[in-house]
Amino acid sequence: MSTRSDIKDxxxxxxxDRGIVYxxxxxxxxxxxxxxxxxxxxxxxxxxxxxxxxxxYIVMYRQDMSFAKFNSRLGVGKFSRWEIKRGxxxxxxxxxxxxxxxxxxxxxxxxxxxxxxxxxxDSGFSGEDLVSDLFGxxxxxxxxxxxxxxxxxxxxxxxxxxxxxGAVGSYKNRGFHPILFPNPDDPCVMHRxxxxxxxxxxxxxxxxDDFMSxxxxxxxxxxxxxxxxxxx
Numbered sequence: 001m002s003t004r005s006d007i008k009d010x011x012x013x014x015x016x017d018r019g020i021v022y023x024x025x026x027x028x029x030x031x032x033x034x035x036x037x038x039x040x041x042x043x044x045x046x047x048x049x050x051x052x053x054x055x056x057y058i059v060m061y062r063q064d065m066s067f068a069k070f071n072s073r074l075g076v077g078k079f080s081r082w083e084i085k086r087g088x089x090x091x092x093x094x095x096x097x098x099x100x101x102x103x104x105x106x107x108x109x110x111x112x113x114x115x116x117x118x119x120x121x122d123s124g125f126s127g128e129d130l131v132s133d134l135f136g137x138x139x140x141x142x143x144x145x146x147x148x149x150x151x152x153x154x155x156x157x158x159x160x161x162x163x164x165x166g167a168v169g170s171y172k173n174r175g176f177h178p179i180l181f182p183n184p185d186d187p188c189v190m191h192r193x194x195x196x197x198x199x200x201x202x203x204x205x206x207x208x209d210d211f212m213s214x215x216x217x218x219x220x221x222x223x224x225x226x227x228x229x230x231x232x
Contacts, residue, residue, distance in 0.1 A: 046093045
């Protein structure tokens, strides 16, 4: 759940691992979602599986959230478990990981949208979440400095958009395309948020869609995890 206090200056874009930044190419980006640590952890499972010598191996991808309620902390999330036939190329692995991320991320946003969690967060399908996940995926498989490509704005310009259009969580986005918020101080544009297209460097890979060949066997497509522990 992003708040105004989470906004960071775009000059720090390539160094941030938390907070939100407004970019002219992808709109609001949640830098926590965009870390890509989840993708790196998933890739390590593929590497281990390919080295195992077994005919197939199982990988799991998950997204979680946790929050305190009363004297406990509740963790809840969504996960996917797929069985992979060993012998996959790097391109196959990237495509399978992308499909797992996209499916699980959509399920996770749907979970956060449930009324049971509305008291805590408005984050379900928040305008920045899925596109931040997608950016984090590509950032993980091809590390680099992306600031010059996404054109993040400075802190003043970002807060101006937030104050003019309102919290990004009030704009729901069920797809992986960005919502752009035009500069409210520009008299030559229509001041209305709109869905934009992705840049080429976030579309060159297509998610895996061959589920009939036996290469990928979906064991769990929409798993839910719950954990409750005491708060000291």
